[in-house]
Amino acid sequence: MNGAESIVRTLVEGGVNTCFTNPGTSEIHFVAAMERVGALRGVPCLFEGVAVGAADGYARMTTKPAATLLHLGPGLANGLANLHNARRARAPMLNIVGDHASFHRRHDAPLTSDIEAIARPYSAWLRTSQSAVDAGQDCAEAIAATQPGRIATLILPADAAWNEGGRVGRIPETGEAPRAGADAVARAIAMLKNGKRTAIILGGRATQGEALMLAGRIAAATHAKLLAQFAFARLERGAGRPIVERIAYVTEQALAQLSAFAQIILVGAPAPVAFFGHPSKPSVLTPEGCDIHTLTSAAENGCGALRELAEALAPPHTRAPLAGLARPAPPTGAITLAGLAAAVGAFLPAHAIVVDESITSGRGMLAATRDAPPHDWLVNTGGSIGIGIPLAVGAAIACPERPVLCLSGDGSAMYTLQALWTAARAQTRTTVVVFANRTYAILKGELAGQTDARQEAHLGDNALLDIGRPDLDFVGLARAMGVPARRVTTLDEFGAALKAGFDSRGPNLIEVPL
């Protein structure tokens, strides 16, 4: 067995059975090994940003890593922006990056670059395989290193892939996530008993499953407010789930939202800070004097800590105020942002996965879907736009029976639109809605907040913030990549298109001109 095959077999042994890829010559033996072994599904992508974003979506839904297979330094470089997001999402991911054969590197051929230097800022674990004999064990250690939510990058020189002598690696045990310290738990309990107004901010995996339900019980018993960090990876919500309010993006709104709290308990979430610094607004969003306590970091066992809190504070019969099942009426008439949100609330199928990169256009979506049937909500965790459609495709591949709704701004969609082709190839259940306001609207908003009125008026028309002239035709773009698409001009049409899209059980796109 060659080195490439030893890696493929080790991946399969370790439960990694999906590989998002755009391979090149240096990965060709790996591609051949995948075909020989057969148990590692390759998902072709036209651009590496799509591969990495899809691997993130896959990981967020399964909590296990997908592999990516990338072509030398440039292939890795094309994936870095979405790797930035994945790192912030604490998504487990294993990048396999082909490199020149070891004997070829010294010749500085055109594709030569320092791949370790390129990968280092993004990788919690990083290694270059030294030979085919080592490759399998390197891969085994990389798999372990992705847990609980880390990025591992294994660089595979072409000769380490093609040489014989490969051996399937033995995957090290990965321990449980570390428990919160007894002091941290005791302090949280004392805070929740002292009568002060308290918010519990959930992040990491505490926005899901048992941890979320426990947080709901604790909040109900202690009158604490449940919040989610702005950049959460996956929030379980809708009917039957505790109601969790997302911290707002707009600084003024977040300040108002947090102003009431004398205490904050962080469960896997960072302390709330503004997305950007501002000449005259605070970076820290919590009121002065607010007592902020980290119960668990994102790497620690948030669910375990919440269990201890619940045992101390919230008897099992405590009734958390869960979301009910109440959809907005299907809206009609002219398109408004509120109407678009209501339509999503009215038609979102049960167990949907919503990927939200709608930026300015989708700010009413969470409120309108609060009491929709149970669903998961995924957002951009690192602020690097162009994650939405890839994330949706990866989530759909992870959960092929669940409908996926991707809400995207037009600017964001154009970053990694090639993901639509992967959706068509894999026939994923992804409905992509593009809100086409022909502008980087968020920048105009930021500009309005940062400059005086005269300048603002001047820049409202700045050509660099405007992505019309010519307008992008997202229906044409989608169809040209094999994805059925339609444009809607009323809320009635939008609702009907959503319903038809979900019913199609395949990829589809809806353009909403704004």
Added chain:
Amino acid sequence: MNGAESIVRTLVEGGVNTCFTNPGTSEIHFVAAMERVGALRGVPCLFEGVAVGAADGYARMTTKPAATLLHLGPGLANGLANLHNARRARAPMLNIVGDHASFHRRHDAPLTSDIEAIARPYSAWLRTSQSAVDAGQDCAEAIAATQPGRIATLILPADAAWNEGGRVGRIPETGEAPRAGADAVARAIAMLKNGKRTAIILGGRATQGEALMLAGRIAAATHAKLLAQFAFARLERGAGRPIVERIAYVTEQALAQLSAFAQIILVGAPAPVAFFGHPSKPSVLTPEGCDIHTLTSAAENGCGALRELAEALAPPHTRAPLAGLARPAPPTGAITLAGLAAAVGAFLPAHAIVVDESITSGRGMLAATRDAPPHDWLVNTGGSIGIGIPLAVGAAIACPERPVLCLSGDGSAMYTLQALWTAARAQTRTTVVVFANRTYAILKGELAGQTDARQEAHLGDNALLDIGRPDLDFVGLARAMGVPARRVTTLDEFGAALKAGFDSRGPNLIEVPL
């Protein structure tokens, strides 16, 4: 004046008058300053890979830097693959990367990353401005650092942009490129006199202008053969220029091409090596015992060294064998690769700029255009696909009166197809030909060269090397971004489409299904 304005004014002072950009919030004061100052043209791009690739094309045509304006670590990351190519092209380029305000960095907001670490592998010069007072001078030094062909990256924290106190920087003198040593010149002269079979390999800027003409004279007088490095940045060719043969991509062909030479003189070019290492083929393409002499490195003054050689070896009346003016007849009938090349040869306008990322489909193009009217030929210098269309757009913006022909494979085109929108916005004279073979054909070729016949047959159908199913509709993609497009099914139609495209004096696309 604030720090941003001091940079804009310094750029203009330094002759940098074009900025390819996709700005974000952290760059908003820079955008406002551009609008106030007015002399720095902003070219909007939907993706940073487009911005960087266009800046490369601009630099290759003008030998002066364009600026790029990029949004924090992720915006820079999206440009890295084409920065890899630009570094290999020795294109001067000045990247300005916005960062969080200095006081905001410590809060580790979602978009925070180590921008210096991300930029370092690609940047010959790298600095983070510490204040608005420093920003202008930092920029001045960055401009100087781009010469003669280097990448400078200036990181601009948002508060260094918005704070007052900016001062226009004073641009340091940049010296001439260092001369070749007297020994190096003497050795080259001796080699060219000793009667052995000699090749002169041109690279860097020696493929252009006076250097090229001198090389032609020297070759004629000494019976040396003129070659160009495979990954040249810009080769001037066509009628009236010396005939320079490109070193072949395919290892066997390059070995055969170089086998005759006992001596090689390198002028701004690296010694020829294979693009990839191979289990059973050599990395070094020159015959054993070949005497390889570096007359000048790419950073040295190749033209000056060639002038010394010419004075010693080639009297001014030496007649170099220049290309004549002889076009192939316009081909007709069914599409063949040879016929496509002939059509380009038949219709290429005088003073055209050809950007060639046609990979496997375009290998006959150079031969068919050898005696076309004078034109420039630009290729992918770093092997990172997705440079073609951005490079063409940047070259067209640099030289608005010259027609630009971009030859692209379908796989390459899908990397940075968003460049078409910039072409539409700026109405560049770019004719983009996409050879749609629905596959990563080069990989199938590599695979055939690396595996035994049984495996090769098996992988000929590998789904990961195949970008059909569904087929991409490039006509639809182009039109959806505002670029007129047509599909051709015969050579007659292809020729007519080329002619119509050039005549349109605007952006257009031709899809050639193969």
